[in-house]
Amino acid sequence: xxxxxxxxxxxYARSGQDARDNVAQIKRAVVEExxxxxxxxxxxxxxxFNHTFAPDLVLTWSGDNRVRDLFIRTDPDPRRLYDDxxxxxxxxxxxxxxxxxxxxxxxxxxxSNVAAQSNTLVTSAFGLDAVSQERVGHPVVQLAxxxxxxxxxxxxxxxxxxxxxxxFSHGYEAALRADPESTARAAEVIDRSFDRKxxxxxxxFLQAVWxxxxxxxxxxxxxxxxxxxxxxxxxxxxxxxxxxxxxxxWRRVGRNLTVERLARMDVVTSSPNFQYLIQGxxxxxxxxxxxxxxHDNMLFSAQNHRFxxxxxxxxxALAGERFTAYVAERSDDVKVKAPxxxxxxxxxxxxxxxxxxxxxxxxxxxxxxxxWHLSRS
Amino acid sequence: xxxxxxxxxxxxxxxxxxxxxxxxxxxxQSWLNTDPxxxxxxxxxxxxxxxxxxxxxxxxxxxxxxANSMFMAEVKxxxxxxxxxxxxxxxxxxxxxxxxLNNAITDHFMWITWHPxxxxxxxxxxxxxxxxxxxxxxxxRILGDGSSEEDAKAWIDDDLCxxxxxxxxxxxxSQKQEKLVIxxxxxxxxxxxxxxxxxx
Numbered sequence: 268x269x270x271x272x273x274x275x276x277x278x279y280a281r282s283g284q285d286a287r288d289n290v291a292q293i294k295r296a297v298v299e300e301x302x303x304x305x306x307x308x309x310x311x312x313x314x315x316f317n318h319t320f321a322p323d324l325v326l327t328w329s330g331d332n333r334v335r336d337l338f339i340r341t342d343p344d345p346r347r348l349y350d351d352x353x354x355x356x357x358x359x360x361x362x363x364x365x366x367x368x369x370x371x372x373x374x375x376x377x378x379s380n381v382a383a384q385s386n387t388l389v390t391s392a393f394g395l396d397a398v399s400q401e402r403v404g405h406p407v408v409q410l411a412x413x414x415x416x417x418x419x420x421x422x423x424x425x426x427x428x429x430x431x432x433x434x435f436s437h438g439y440e441a442a443l444r445a446d447p448e449s450t451a452r453a454a455e456v457i458d459r460s461f462d463r464k465x466x467x468x469x470x471x472f473l474q475a476v477w478x479x480x481x482x483x484x485x486x487x488x489x490x491x492x493x494x495x496x497x498x499x500x501x502x503x504x505x506x507x508x509x510x511x512x513x514x515x516x517w518r519r520v521g522r523n524l525t526v527e528r529l530a531r532m533d534v535v536t537s538s539p540n541f542q543y544l545i546q547g548x549x550x551x552x553x554x555x556x557x558x559x560x561x562h563d564n565m566l567f568s569a570q571n572h573r574f575x576x577x578x579x580x581x582x583x584a585l586a587g588e589r590f591t592a593y594v595a596e597r598s599d600d601v602k603v604k605a606p607x608x609x610x611x612x613x614x615x616x617x618x619x620x621x622x623x624x625x626x627x628x629x630x631x632x633x634x635x636x637x638x639w640h641l642s643r644s
Numbered sequence: 645x646x647x648x649x650x651x652x653x654x655x656x657x658x659x660x661x662x663x664x665x666x667x668x669x670x671x672x673q674s675w676l677n678t679d680p681x682x683x684x685x686x687x688x689x690x691x692x693x694x695x696x697x698x699x700x701x702x703x704x705x706x707x708x709x710x711a712n713s714m715f716m717a718e719v720k721x722x723x724x725x726x727x728x729x730x731x732x733x734x735x736x737x738x739x740x741x742x743x744x745l746n747n748a749i750t751d752h753f754m755w756i757t758w759h760p761x762x763x764x765x766x767x768x769x770x771x772x773x774x775x776x777x778x779x780x781x782x783x784x785r786i787l788g789d790g791s792s793e794e795d796a797k798a799w800i801d802d803d804l805c806x807x808x809x810x811x812x813x814x815x816x817x818s819q820k821q822e823k824l825v826i827x828x829x830x831x832x833x834x835x836x837x838x839x840x841x842x843x844x
Contacts, residue, residue, distance in 0.1 A: 277681065285749055286685045286714065287704060290673055313839045314706065316673035319666035321835050334840070341679035347659070366680050 345374035356385030383421035397428025405436035418465025445482035454489025479519030517547035554594035657721025667825035674703030690785035713751035728761035736778035
């Protein structure tokens, strides 16, 4: 278990003579746990440690203006953590206990209630690990683990972490079947364990999967979004997650995407998840215009793929080693200038394609291809 | 006061002392010896008996002449002066031993109490002479059973004794004084500046 490694690191850190050095090592170990739970997070170290009023770390997320203070706590006693929540709860922080919070100790129930009411997350490496462990068998759980630091609330110890992860993975599978009962149970756990903004977002994911699976938006058993379509910031959240290779998921959440929307969506395209999203929905992404620019060999960040989808110059594009193909729904949307050199005709394109390994969509007509402007730079 | 109540009162005092110290804006890190993992940072051994003693609270100061220096504190949450005199002299002996064992991590020794004590010799509380007296009283734990006052006096390093005296703080708190600290609003401005590089 990862939490056991964390415990060993703490022991090692504490074995040094000088507590100032120990503290630096402890904070680094905590940051590793945080980054494992949520790879999107940016962490700022402060000079403080276990201070009553000042955070140890400040957590931020790019593309999202949320900021959350994290206070490391050396004593997992629920009574002391209760005092901390009482003092700091109005800032909705994370209290990261170096030891697991024992649910059998006096004051646990009171702490749990006040933490949930004040949108404060009280957790530990053991709580985060319990959620993260579920990611091995159910990659979709990383949505919940990544959302936890940003909007989790209440006491998330080992048991509660497992409970959240189970509820989310079962809820996802239920949404895939458009099963209202199990989906509703997941929605309840989400509402209980996350603040409003994060529970809305996680609910949006479940609803998108629900709708993508043929369920009606209005019959979704959780907090329902009228549009049932994921907003850009929800896609940004998904794309910034660690490699999430679940073709079914990407297909279900991306059914309403269009080339136009992808072109203007401010998201990270270097993530493998962007490739999964596009590849999972190629059958519904319609492009009527394509402009191809050839170029010298280039290094691109598609993780050794020969081709990678990207956004470039406000357009969706497929980048290869020697060319980039820009696609658009309308010719007015083409923002890439054609080079002056003579391009090739549509017929020539089809002839070359027929003699190459390229597989053309059968719906592509020769006339349509004829409208493409193909050129070399 | 029964043992458990005394223990709870002691812990409450240490928690209050930590909060007050943190409120001064001159502490960056602090921990109690009841925190798992922190006790060993505050624990030392009497040289002869081998038994342990520990301070209640420790941490790191910030700013000005105290920047990045370490403190250890003994907290006495008592409402009478009874017994505080001998306890204080025992504490002085502990400070000397701690400094002798690891001078690098014992920059400041704080005695934090809510009740005055030894008022007739108040100006002598942080002097080498009183440290010598404390060591002499604890000589059996330091030098072994049967050691004499002369043995203790001969064992004491005067330079170290003077150095420890310079490290001593005596702080007498009151409930009102615990509230006479920077306001939440002003603290928020300082912390925002320090942790996020700007104003709230």
